[in-house]
Amino acid sequence: MIYYSLRRLFLLVITLWLLTIFIFLLNYLFPGDPLTNMTGIRAGDEFAYNIARQAYAFDQSIFTQYWHFLEHLLSGNWGQSLVTQRPVFDDILPLLGATLELSILAMLISLVFGVSLGLYAALNLHRPADTIIMGISLSAYSVPVFWLAQLLILLFAVKLGWTPISSQINPLFDIDVVTGSILTDIVLSDVPYRAAAFADALNHLWLPVIVLAVMPLTMLIRITRDAMLDVLQKNYIRAARARGLSEARIMLRHGLPNAMQPVVRQLGLQFSILMSNIIIAEMIFNWPGIGSWLVKSIYERDYPVLQGGLLTLAALILLVNVLVELFHAWHYPQVRKELYAER
Amino acid sequence: MNILDIRNLSIEIETSNGPVRVIDKLSLQLAEGEIHTLIGESGSGKSLLAKAILGFINPRWKITADRLWWRQYDLLALSRAQRRQITGRDMAMIFQNPGTYLDPNSTVGEQLRESIPSHDLPGNILTRRKQIQKRAEELMHRVGIKDHDAILESYPFELSDGVAQKISIAMAIAHRPKLLIADEPTTAMEPNMRSQIYRLLAKLSAGDGMSILMITQDLTAVIPESKRISLVYCGQLMETGPTEDVMREPVQPYTGAMLSTSLFSSETKPKSRLPTLTGAIPTLQHMPIGCRLGPRCPNARRACIEQPPLRSYKKHEFACHYPLIEVDSHD
Numbered sequence: 001m002i003y004y005s006l007r008r009l010f011l012l013v014i015t016l017w018l019l020t021i022f023i024f025l026l027n028y029l030f031p032g033d034p035l036t037n038m039t040g041i042r043a044g045d046e047f048a049y050n051i052a053r054q055a056y057a058f059d060q061s062i063f064t065q066y067w068h069f070l071e072h073l074l075s076g077n078w079g080q081s082l083v084t085q086r087p088v089f090d091d092i093l094p095l096l097g098a099t100l101e102l103s104i105l106a107m108l109i110s111l112v113f114g115v116s117l118g119l120y121a122a123l124n125l126h127r128p129a130d131t132i133i134m135g136i137s138l139s140a141y142s143v144p145v146f147w148l149a150q151l152l153i154l155l156f157a158v159k160l161g162w163t164p165i166s167s168q169i170n171p172l173f174d175i176d177v178v179t180g181s182i183l184t185d186i187v188l189s190d191v192p193y194r195a196a197a198f199a200d201a202l203n204h205l206w207l208p209v210i211v212l213a214v215m216p217l218t219m220l221i222r223i224t225r226d227a228m229l230d231v232l233q234k235n236y237i238r239a240a241r242a243r244g245l246s247e248a249r250i251m252l253r254h255g256l257p258n259a260m261q262p263v264v265r266q267l268g269l270q271f272s273i274l275m276s277n278i279i280i281a282e283m284i285f286n287w288p289g290i291g292s293w294l295v296k297s298i299y300e301r302d303y304p305v306l307q308g309g310l311l312t313l314a315a316l317i318l319l320v321n322v323l324v325e326l327f328h329a330w331h332y333p334q335v336r337k338e339l340y341a342e343r
Numbered sequence: 344m345n346i347l348d349i350r351n352l353s354i355e356i357e358t359s360n361g362p363v364r365v366i367d368k369l370s371l372q373l374a375e376g377e378i379h380t381l382i383g384e385s386g387s388g389k390s391l392l393a394k395a396i397l398g399f400i401n402p403r404w405k406i407t408a409d410r411l412w413w414r415q416y417d418l419l420a421l422s423r424a425q426r427r428q429i430t431g432r433d434m435a436m437i438f439q440n441p442g443t444y445l446d447p448n449s450t451v452g453e454q455l456r457e458s459i460p461s462h463d464l465p466g467n468i469l470t471r472r473k474q475i476q477k478r479a480e481e482l483m484h485r486v487g488i489k490d491h492d493a494i495l496e497s498y499p500f501e502l503s504d505g506v507a508q509k510i511s512i513a514m515a516i517a518h519r520p521k522l523l524i525a526d527e528p529t530t531a532m533e534p535n536m537r538s539q540i541y542r543l544l545a546k547l548s549a550g551d552g553m554s555i556l557m558i559t560q561d562l563t564a565v566i567p568e569s570k571r572i573s574l575v576y577c578g579q580l581m582e583t584g585p586t587e588d589v590m591r592e593p594v595q596p597y598t599g600a601m602l603s604t605s606l607f608s609s610e611t612k613p614k615s616r617l618p619t620l621t622g623a624i625p626t627l628q629h630m631p632i633g634c635r636l637g638p639r640c641p642n643a644r645r646a647c648i649e650q651p652p653l654r655s656y657k658k659h660e661f662a663c664h665y666p667l668i669e670v671d672s673h674d
Contacts, residue, residue: 234443235438235440235443235444236445236446236447238399238444239438239444239445239511240446241399242397242399242434242435242436243431243435243514243515243517243518244428244430244431244432244518245431245457245458249457253446253449253453253457254446254449257448257449258446258447258448261448332448333447333448333498334447334448334498334500337498337500337501
């Protein structure tokens with residue numbers, strides 16, 4: 001297990017390193033001056049520009065330049081935004097918090113409901129419940145996120161008026177941004193109207209979370225159902241019945257844990273899909289997360305921001321995938337054995 | 344006294360070509376503490392019979408019998424829940440490929456412990472756990488595993504087939520069943536392990552008075568402790584009787600053929616071809632009418648399109664119109 005973990009982590013480091021090379025090369029591939037692209041300091045500001053030129057070793061070879069770029073990257077100096085002139089790294093953390101809040105909640109909801117609905121469908125195979133669940137999940141899977149989001153806004157926000165159309169919270173609640181995750185920030189703040197603010201934030205939150213949860217939810221339903229059907233055919237389930245164990249025990253101790261194995265393995269992939277959907281959803285709901293920030297930076301040709309956002313999202317996806325793989329190997333001894341065998 | 348009494352059991356399954364009787368009027372009696380070996384080629388319905396006894400038949404299949412009794416219970420008259428209760432309490436089964444019958448993601452110990460009935464143990468949860476652990480170790484010793492600590496902590500994929508089978512046996516006998524059905528328990532196992540398993544089963548039967556229905560493919564696997572054997576072909580009973588009698592004086596051509604296929608059969612001269620039945624067991628879609636051995640039987644004649652009744656010769660019973668030995672006809 002240790003050997004396997006080290007190898008996975010090593011692979012993660014290598015991938016991240018390749019990512020930084022790509023980001024570095026982007027500075028040269030974008031139109032304009034590479035140094036401005038990298039640091040966000042314009043050539044017009046001669047004093048600052050010359051300091052940056054020294055700091056990033058732009059008078060030397062491209063390898064030295066990369067080395068200095070990497071040094072700055074690792075020390076948290078990610079340049080400044082061309083538009084706002086604010087340091088990129090300081091802006092990213094609250095944005096990341098907002099994005100994580102959405103994605104974690106969406107992932108949790110899709111996991112809980114996806115697995116339980118999938119199990120329910122598998123246990124009621126070919127009965128009406130199964131047909132209905134699978135039918136709805138297939139049609140929901142086929143709906144693109146941007147369209148679904150607008151439909152739901154039209155229904156819940158415009159027609160029914162249950163929820164606001166966009167943003168994290170009513171700006172009248174003056175909550176200081178600390179982590180970016182609005183619920184955490186409200187809990188951390190010491191304003192007297194915390195409960196009201198929390199309720200308002202939840203009211204803003206549930207619609208984007210549902211929109212984001214739909215895609216992984218429908219996929220998890222299908223994966224869980226297939227996995228459970230597969231496990232139910234297994235000999236050890238029949239043997240457990242032959243030993244006279246109760247049906248509940250068979251399902252809870254032998255059926256479910258084994259059926260969860262392929263589901264767990266899929267979680268990393270589901271998270272990646274969620275991350276590409278979150279960019280769209282944040283734009284539509286005007287959510288102050290990394291996704292909408294990234295898209296805005298593209299429109300504004302704000303290259304330092306673009307790089308920072310890209311790096312953060314890619315690193316996040318990589319990290320989650322590695323964590324899922326490590327958990328999978330740690331929790332399922334059989335997988336571990338296969339990994340040893342391949343060593 | 345017979346604890347299992349099956350008379351004229353038939354199972355019909357639906358295929359795309361209409362219903363097929365995969366088990367055709369099969370009879371089997373099993374006395375208490377007796378080892379009975381059921382022999383048949385693959386596809387002869389042996390495993391299906393085992394499932395029928397345990398009550399794990401697809402509910403859509405039609406199952407009829409003059410008698411399917413377990414001790415004083417008529418199994419066909421019982422509800423599913425009652426049936427399940429009897430199966431769980433009195434019967435147990437072990438299979439071939441024992442590794443696939445163990446949950447790959449929980450340890451051997453967890454699975455063995457959960458097979459031990461805990462409701463009749465005295466004390467509270469904590470003391471019960473200790474007793475269950477003790478009983479688990481005791482079971483491991485009974486099936487001949489000495490390093491129980493290591494094995495209980497290991498996962499099924501870390502075990503060899505033989506050890507996995509021993510653990511299956513330990514799990515099967517955990518609730519002290521009256522009947523153990525062993526469905527080809529040693530197929531694809533090395534000879535050493537094979538004889539260990541057989542000896543273990545014989546010992547368990549002798550010690551606890553547990554009846555064993557041993558299901559196997561060939562006559563060479565019949566162990567000396569097996570008192571009776573039955574030969575089944577395509578779901579029809581060919582011959583049944585005390586092991587020695589049947590082996591010495593086979594009456595049914597199928598039994599004769601099975602015996603002479605054995606490499607160690609004394610009647611086969613060296614360098615001569617082994618006398619075997621031609622062809623292969625028919626598929627479900629092409630079941631012959633009458634005696635199903637007909638198309639492959641060297642003695643078959645016109646009368647064989649009628650299913651022969653079960654007749655007796657000395658201590659055994661057989662079903663054949665043209666037996667290998669002249670038998671006085673009672674009709």
